[in-house]
Amino acid sequence: MRPMRLLVKFNLILILVFGAGMAAAGYFARSFLQQTAHDQVLQQARLMMSSAGAMRTYTTKQVGPLLEQHQAQVNTFLAQTVPAYAATEAFNYLHSDYPDYAYKEATLNPTNLRDRAVDWEADVIQIFRTHPDQKEFSGERDTPAGRSLFLAKPITAAAPCLECHDTWRRAPAAMIRIYGKDNGFDWKMGDTVGAQMISVPMAVPLAIADRAFRTLMLSLGGVALVTLLLLDLAIVMIVIRPVTRLSKAADQISKGDLNVPELPAQGSDEISQLAQSFNRMYLSLAKAIRMLESQ
Numbered sequence: 053m054r055p056m057r058l059l060v061k062f063n064l065i066l067i068l069v070f071g072a073g074m075a076a077a078g079y080f081a082r083s084f085l086q087q088t089a090h091d092q093v094l095q096q097a098r099l100m101m102s103s104a105g106a107m108r109t110y111t112t113k114q115v116g117p118l119l120e121q122h123q124a125q126v127n128t129f130l131a132q133t134v135p136a137y138a139a140t141e142a143f144n145y146l147h148s149d150y151p152d153y154a155y156k157e158a159t160l161n162p163t164n165l166r167d168r169a170v171d172w173e174a175d176v177i178q179i180f181r182t183h184p185d186q187k188e189f190s191g192e193r194d195t196p197a198g199r200s201l202f203l204a205k206p207i208t209a210a211a212p213c214l215e216c217h218d219t220w221r222r223a224p225a226a227m228i229r230i231y232g233k234d235n236g237f238d239w240k241m242g243d244t245v246g247a248q249m250i251s252v253p254m255a256v257p258l259a260i261a262d263r264a265f266r267t268l269m270l271s272l273g274g275v276a277l278v279t280l281l282l283l284d285l286a287i288v289m290i291v292i293r294p295v296t297r298l299s300k301a302a303d304q305i306s307k308g309d310l311n312v313p314e315l316p317a318q319g320s321d322e323i324s325q326l327a328q329s330f331n332r333m334y335l336s337l338a339k340a341i342r343m344l345e346s347q
């Protein structure tokens with residue numbers, strides 16, 4: 053009975069140690085994997101933000117100057133000269149291939165009403181307005197399509213912008229004919245009027261992180277289980293079996309049986325030494341008893 057209890061104690065300690073180790077490893081692995089997923093998505097969002105910036109620059113430097121001459125000739129206003137329009141339209145084409153990715157030039161008082169900031173976007177713009185030094189803001193949101201990361205950059209009105217976004221009287225007449233005079237005017241120089249908003253879905257990277265976490269925990273659990281079984285086997289072979297043999301022999305001898313065979317005692321570990329000492333003690337005892345009996 054007693055040696056079994058030794059195995060139980062030993063197993064309890066090991067399970068406790070393995071359990072604590074796995075809990076700690078799981079905790080750190082989980083936060084590391086989720087952080088990695090987050091960083092990966094943020095990196096993707098930065099790339100998209102930069103590509104929106106590239107579209108804006110291309111429009112300002114190349115498309116705008118070409119179309120301006122044409123606009124003047126036909127006395128009309130072409131939205132294709134507007135950088136905000138170019139970036140938004142280009143991303144709308146991308147959106148049809150990747151519906152969960154989005155770009156918006158969210159604005160508090162927009163010229164084109166599709167750009168009006170919704171409540172949470174207005175909150176982000178407000179953060180930029182109260183912290184003018186902040187150049188970037190990112191966060192995570194739950195959307196109907198799953199968790200999504202957003203990256204925002206402030207849009208500030210500069211002198212050239214006021215040609216069209218100052219009072220409606222100052223804006224090109226051809227533009228007013230199309231957009232009216234109610235929206236997108238009276239922006240002030242240096243004011244943060246809106247924010248470029250990139251939204252990137254997190255579902256796929258999060259699912260990958262989850263899968264990696266499960267695989268890691270399962271393999272850790274598997275390794276712990278195999279280790280436990282091998283250690284149990286070793287304990288049984290090295291300690292429990294010899295000790296049980298020894299205690300059985302001691303039992304028999306204590307009941308006066310002197311025909312107990314000697315215990316196997318090869319090796320030099322503590323258990324073998326104990327068996328050797330036991331054998332010597334048993335021989336001396338047997339000799340002493342025989343001497344007593346022969347008198």
Ligand code: HEC
Nearest residue numbers: 131134136137157159162163164167208212213215216236
């Ligand atoms: C030639 C006139 C013109 C100039 C100059 C101009 N914009 Fe605009 N802007 C427009 C028009 C028109 C729209 C609406 C385009 C559309 O239909 O999407 C617009 C849209 C925007 C939008 C999207 C929100 C909205 O109002 O619909 C932002 C943001 C914006 N402009 C910022 C700027 C900034 C910043 C500058 C200066 C760097 C600037 N604009 C210069 C005419 C102009």
